[in-house]
Amino acid sequence: MKNISLVILAILALSACKEEAKEQKQDIVVNYPETKKVDTITNYFGTEVKDPYRWLEDDKSSETEDWVKAQNVSTYGYLDNIPYREELKERLSKLWNYEKVGSPFKEGDYTYFYKNDGLQNQYVIYRYKTGEDPKTAEVFLDPNTFNDEGTISLGGASFSKDGKTLAYAISEGGSDWRKILIMDTETKKIVEDTLIDVKFSGMSWYKNEGFYYSSYDKPKGSELSAKTDQHKLYYHKLGTSQKDDPVIFGGTAAQKHRYVGGRVSEDNKYLVITASVSTSGNKLFIKDLEKPNSSLITVVDHTNSDTYPIENVGSKLYLVTNLNAPNKKIVTVDASNPTPENWVDFIPETKNVLSPSTGGGYFFAEYMVDAVSKVMQYDYDGKLVREVELPGVGSAGGFGAKKEDTELFYSFTNYVTPGSIYKYDIKTGASKVFVKPEIDFNPEDYESKQVFYASKDGTKVPMIITHKKGLELDGKNPTILYGYGGFNVSLTPSFSIANAVWMEQGGIYAVPNLRGGGEYGKAWHDAGTQLKKQNVFDDFIAAAEYLIAKNYTSSDYLAIRGGSNGGLLVGATMTQRPDLMKVAIPAVGVLDMLRYHTFTAGAGWAYDYGTADDNKEMFEYLKGYSPVHNVKEGVQYPATLVTTGDHDDRVVPAHSFKFAAELQDKQTGNNPTLIRIETDAGHGAGTPVSKTIEQYADIFGFTLFNMGFEVLPSDTKEKVKG
Known part of the structure; x- marks a missing residue:
């Protein structure tokens, strides 16, 4: 068992009457639980790999349960001693407490919408009779019950x-x-x-x-x-x-x-079936439901593309595909002979990635232009009707409606603009605000800027940096660098209550669009997969180096954060460059790259990762960056708070358990290496608001404390460096 003693830096307490602050000191002693090692060895292509913590993979074991409880006692013993953790929780709760309303949608005789009054753990579905006053809306389904x-x-x-x-x-x-x-x-x-x-x-x-x-x-x-x-x-x-x-x-x-x-299909004519062996690429079949006992018709018989129908007019199919079109396009074909050689371009591929939808008898082609939205409206002949005028630079979504609708609702947000709902007249193209949240946050006090930096191999990577206006670039600003870089997922600008609180305290929030994501299409995705996965880590490291070189922050004030595949990103980056950051927050991470494919649906991630069973080259590549296998003795790793949920059956918590055990066993120096295990929680979706607020208070408190910062009462919206 290892013990470390951390002396808290001087804490400046600001009283309500602004009396002179007094210096306070206390010690936090972290008693890590004993984690036994077992002699488990697996042979991969002649190489023996030790796996001493494999016993933690057994989530039904009482030993694992006891270990989880002991780790949480240790972790919360530390977090409970962070003096401003409760202030952060209070500020998060206060800012979170505003009405949030989703886009309305019509079903039968009613119009429905999702709403959260503020701090409700789950969104509630409301409805009113279509055509009546929305103020008459009643609760339809309340998951909080x-x-x-x-x-x-x-x-x-x-x-x-x-x-x-x-x-x-x-x-x-x-x-x-x-x-x-x-x-x-x-x-x-x-x-x-x-x-x-x-x-x-x-x-x-x-x-x-x-x-x-x-x-x-x-x-x-x-x-x-x-x-x-x-x-x-x-x-x-x-x-x-x-x-x-x-x-x-x-x-x-x-x-x-x-x-x-x-x-x-909307007209009940076709059943569309997609079949995939991994998270990228699908076979496509259709079945004519108007013909009893009809056979499946094959549209695409391989998984080399992502292809799906977006619309049909009778037997005329409109397909979205990236087959021979890495940025996607829409094609048309008759259902009687729908294979690729018969496809005709309807909305051709462009240099920007396409994400289309339909509504009111039109197609809406949303494009990502350097990770921000541009939307074009087309008719069913493929004629451009107009470019939709958006409220600003950011992310727009939700351009979907039934074919007979005359209006639709879309959302708009960016890093400093809370999400608002707009009503769009499909015929005229006129937009007007439908729901704008009333929130204790002034976007005019903040700025977002997109920059482009060079990665290790010279590739230009975009990054959006957001912070208070007038920020002094003195290299001492607390900064969270957030990334994902995988599975064709695009990180587009969106408002976060938690990030707003972070920026109130003088923090910087930076998001690079790493390779492996979908911001620039299939080629960008593929450039961060399998034997090219190191590109993703290099892009992330280069983003950190850019922020340091430009004096936004320094290694003493930099935290890296990401979840799931982003948890892998954090784990790989902190083990490759432990000197680069002060704090690391890997959440629900894929951290054991030699065994990820043996759990739940993990084998489906092989398109992005490859597996250790594929061949010797793939095994050695995975072992070369797998976070669990690259924690070294004698290295000082950053202060680390691993987070996971005990019911995560997508990225099983054993990944996080094993990584935390390795860090606690091998960490050199006084930086804490803790694991926070949420009970009755999974991969993230559906997490109650109350648990989310507590988690962010712990993450921000842990981060700022280990950077030596004192968070003042939130109404001052200032920061003081320790």
Whole structure:
């Protein structure tokens, strides 16, 4: 067992009457729990790799449970002694406490919308009769009533075509496993038995008769960590038992895929089936639902592209694809002969990445231009109608509606602008504010600037840096560098309450658009995958070096943060360049790169990572950056707060457990290496607001404390350096 004693730097306490501050000192002693080592060894292509903490992978073990409890005692013993942690929590709660309203949508005779009054743990669904005053809206479905702790969340909702029946999914404790309940929307009564053991699924209705959904067979062993490999598409007909739901696709060896999805076209004519072996690329099939017992028609028979239908007019299909078009395009083809050689360009590929939608009889082509939105409206002949005038520079989304609608609602946000909802007249192109939040934050006091910097190999990478106006570039500003860099995910500007509190305290928030993401299309994504994954880490390191070189911050005031694949990013960066930052916050990270594919649906991430079983070259490459395998004796790592959830069945918490154990065993110097394990929480989605606020208070408190900062009362919105 290791003990470290940290002397808190002088804390300046500012009284209400601004009396002279007095210096306070106290010691925080961290008693790390004992973590046993076992002689577990795996041979990869002739190389033996020790895995002393593999026993922590057993989430059903009482030993693992005891270890989790002991680690949390140690971690909270430290966090509880940060003097301004409660002030941060209070400020987060105060700023979070404003009404948040989602875009309205019509189903049957009603208009629905999601709303959170402020600090509700989960968003509530409201509705009013379409055409009546929205002020008459009533509560339709309140997930906050599912349990007292707010840890059962809504995992999706889908209405029948006539709007009279709702299928909604719930997640318990943050798990990806779902249950589906079926409700009569008039009486708000549950009308059937609950469907169970549903995972990675939408719910798509065929008329008003039933819906398609997807799941795996329940795994043997732990449902939170055991491998799930064969996804299947089912059809549930109302009035029947789930055990009688037929498998529509995925029940045979020839149809074995890790991810299968089914969706019915808006006109009920086609069932669209996508089938994938990884998170990138899909096969595509359609079935004519107007012809009983019709066979599946193959559209794309390989997984070398991402292709899906966005619309159809009769048998004319409109497909979105990146096949031979890395930035995506829309093509048309007849369903009778839909294979790629028959495709005709409808909206051709451009130099910017396309994310299209439809509504009111038009196509809306949203483009990312250096990670910010530009939206073009086209008619069904492919003629450009107009460029949509957006409220500013940032991220716009939600340009979708039913074909008969005459208006739609879209959202707009950026790093300093809280998300607002705009009503858009589809015919005229006129926008007007529909919902603008009233929040205790003034965007005019802050600025966001996009810069471009050179990575290690010379590649130009964009980064948006946000902070208070008038910030002094003295190299001593607390800075969070946040990144992801994977799975074709794009980090576009969006407002965060937590980040607003960070910036109030004088903090800088910087987000680079790393390779591996989707900001510049498939080529940008592929440049950060498998044997090119180091590009992502190099891009992140170069971003940190840019911020330091330009005197925004320095290594003593820099924190790096990311979650999931971003947790891997943080883990790899801190083990490769521990000198570069003062604080590291890897959240729900993929940290054991030799075994990630053996848990739940992890094998589906192989497009991005490759696996240690592929070949010797891939094994050695993964081992070369795997955070769990690259913690070294005699190295001083940054102050580290690993965060995870005990119900995370996407990136199992064993990744974080093993990484924390390695750090605690090998850390040199006085920087703490702690792990914060949230109970009854998963990968992040559906986390109650109360838990989220507590987590950010801990993260910001830990970060500022280890940088030697005193956070003053939040109403001063100042900072003092220790």
